[in-house]
């Protein structure tokens with residue numbers, strides 16, 4: 001049996017039936033990692049820990065104890081989540097030797113479930129980027145064609161899931177970093193409602209937009225992971241005490257009568273015609289299954305990139321102030337004259353180009369004399385985006401659109417063109433600006449064999465509906481069973 005491309009649910013069943021052990025799963029992952037090493041998935045591997053965790057689960061199974069759905073299932077975790085005793089770098093030189101003394105809430109919940117950690121995986125530095133090329137170890141490559149990037153910022157997460165190196169991953173989505181790479185590398189992913197999953201212990205990028213979510217090989221697996229990680233956390237004041245629903249309960253209810261809105265602004269100029277065709281035929285498929293399709297309009301869409309790229313650098317520059325070589329971060333190399341020189345050198349040597357660019361932009365747009373023109377204006381525009389979504393969800397249940405207007409960028413293609421990278425987020429970041437959930441689901445391949453994703457956006461707390469909607473299409477099509485060849 002090919003263990004590498006099982007879903008979590010299949011692997012769980014196999015463990016229960018004693019078809020294979022948790023140790024077998026880890027060894028299969030390790031073999032696949034060795035075979036596909038060039039994808040550059042991992043920043044830190046935890047092979048010994050993984051084997052130790054797997055053996056504990058095997059002992060439980062042998063003793064006839066019950067096991068949870070994620071127990072014994074190998075995962076890769078974006079290297080932005082603090083993992084106690086395991087190096088956590090945020091893909092930045094400034095944290096290259098940071099070993100956290102505490103665990104993030106999300107990974108603590110996984111630990112309590114008995115998960116298996118294969119290692120910490122690649123991302124753009126502090127999750128700022130679209131291709132994972134801003135990582136201090138370079139980009140993760142696309143499993144479908146390594147001339148292309150896996151996408152970003154959660155590049156290691158999707159490369160690993162799609163290539164069979166582990167079964168799922170947790171990432172962060174501030175402007176698309178879970179959904180965009182999932183779309184480019186052919187995985188399922190969910191960006192949750194702001195506040196649904198605790199961000200405690202995950203290095204903040206832009207605190208008013210950051211969300212945590214899963215990437216996996218099937219919609220059902222997404223439901224399984226959500227069941228474990230969702231919920232109020234006293235350590236994160238932005239997680240309200242909204243009851244956690246049963247995410248698998250409505251899985252098979254279908255989409256009969258579902259009202260789907262297709263925002264015309266999401267199919268604008270510059271879109272790859274093949275992406276357009278594939279996404280539109282996925283929406284047609286929903287119509288065949290009984291959904292009702294209407295075109296809707298979200299005119300604020302064109303301001304999304306501008307709003308986001310004022311708010312995010314502002315919040316980022318504040319959040320990264322603690323990386324000063326004293327409170328956090330490495331000490332500077334070479335002679336230091338005084339305290340200011342110390343800061344210049346620790347930050348100058350520690351941060352990469354994109355982070356420096358954003359700190360400068362963020363400091364500028366929020367500084368006295370400019371805050372009214374930029375930062376405060378962006379906040380006002382943000383309110384309009386929220387209202388626009390609220391209004392459209394009075395008419396439709398979900399929205400469907402592409403995740404990204406184009407397929408994966410070639411390695412290096414836009415490395416020196418930040419605007420092109422920012423523009424790729426145009427369809428993902430509105431959901432972050434409004435704090436609403438959104439799923440990315442494989443919906444086919446281009447003539448060059450590159451994956452394309454369908455985006456399904458819903459109102460606040462509609463994750464169960466997104467899961468139900470995604471599942472219907474996934475079952476009707478065969479995309480889930482396509483895997484890259486090595």
Ligand code: GLN
Pocket residue numbers: 127128129130152153172173174175176177178205312425
């Ligand atoms: N591409 C976006 C950015 O660079 C996404 C970031 C994210 O979601 N973490 O800001």
